[in-house]
Amino acid sequence: MNIAVFCSGNGSNFQAIVDASKKRVFNARVGLMVCDNPNAFAIKRAAIEDIKTLVVDIDNFSNKEDFENRIIKELEKEKAGLICLAGYMRILSPFFVQKYKNRILNIHPSLLPRFKGAHAIKDAINAGVSETGVTVHFVTEELDSGPVIFQKRIAVRKDDTEESLAQRVHKLEHKLYPEAIRLFIEGKLMIVDDKVEVLP
Numbered sequence: 001m002n003i004a005v006f007c008s009g010n011g012s013n014f015q016a017i018v019d020a021s022k023k024r025v026f027n028a029r030v031g032l033m034v035c036d037n038p039n040a041f042a043i044k045r046a047a048i049e050d051i052k053t054l055v056v057d058i059d060n061f062s063n064k065e066d067f068e069n070r071i072i073k074e075l076e077k078e079k080a081g082l083i084c085l086a087g088y089m090r091i092l093s094p095f096f097v098q099k100y101k102n103r104i105l106n107i108h109p110s111l112l113p114r115f116k117g118a119h120a121i122k123d124a125i126n127a128g129v130s131e132t133g134v135t136v137h138f139v140t141e142e143l144d145s146g147p148v149i150f151q152k153r154i155a156v157r158k159d160d161t162e163e164s165l166a167q168r169v170h171k172l173e174h175k176l177y178p179e180a181i182r183l184f185i186e187g188k189l190m191i192v193d194d195k196v197e198v199l200p
C-alpha cells in the first residue's frame with residue numbers, strides 16, 4: 001500500500017514514518033508527501049529520501065475546492081490507500097474527508113479532547129496541567145475529534161518550558177505514529193460506534 005503524508009512544517013513525524021517504512025515496521029511505502037507550505041523543511045527531508053512531493057500553495061488556486069482537487073489528482077495517481085496528517089496545518093473539507101473516510105489519520109500533541117488546535121503544547125504549559133500526551137486518531141469532519149487509536153501520557157515537570165515539553169512529546173510521537181500505521185496496514189483497526197477496536 002502507498003501512504004501519503006501531509007505536512008506543513010518541520011516534518012519530523014514524516015521522517016519517523018519514512019524511517020519506519022524503511023525498517024519494515026509496516027509493510028507499506030511512503031509514495032507521496034503533500035505540503036501546503038513552500039518553505040517547509042519537510043520538503044528538504046522528502047528530497048533527501050527521494051520521495052515524490054507535491055507542493056501546493058493555496059494562493060495559486062482560486063478556491064479550496066480546486067486546491068484539494070489538485071491534491072486528490074495526485075493521490076489517485078499514486079494510489080494512496082492511507083493519508084497521514086503530520087503537522088498539516090490546514091483543515092480538510094468535508095468532501096475530502098468523506099472521500100477518504102476512515103483512511104485519514106492524524107497525530108495531535110495532547111490528550112484529546114483537551115487542548116485541541118494548533119498550540120496544544122503551549123496551552124498545556126499555560127494551563128499548568130501535571131500531564132499531557134499524544135493522540136493518534138482517525139480524521140473526521142470535526143477538527144481534532146475523530147475516533148482515537150492511541151493515547152499516551154507524558155508527565156509535565158514543574159520546570160518544563162514549551163521547548164522542553166515539545167522534545168518529549170515529539171519523541172513519543174515518533175514511536176506512536178508508526179505503530180498506529182502498522183495496525184492500520186495490518187487491517188487491525190475497526191471503527192465500531194465511532195470507537196476504535198484494535199483486533200488481536
Ligand code: GRF
Binds near residue numbers: 170
Ligand atoms: C506534531 O507535534 C504533531 O502532533 C502536530 O504537529 C506537529 C508536527 O511536527 N500535529 P513535525 O512537523 O512532524 O515535526
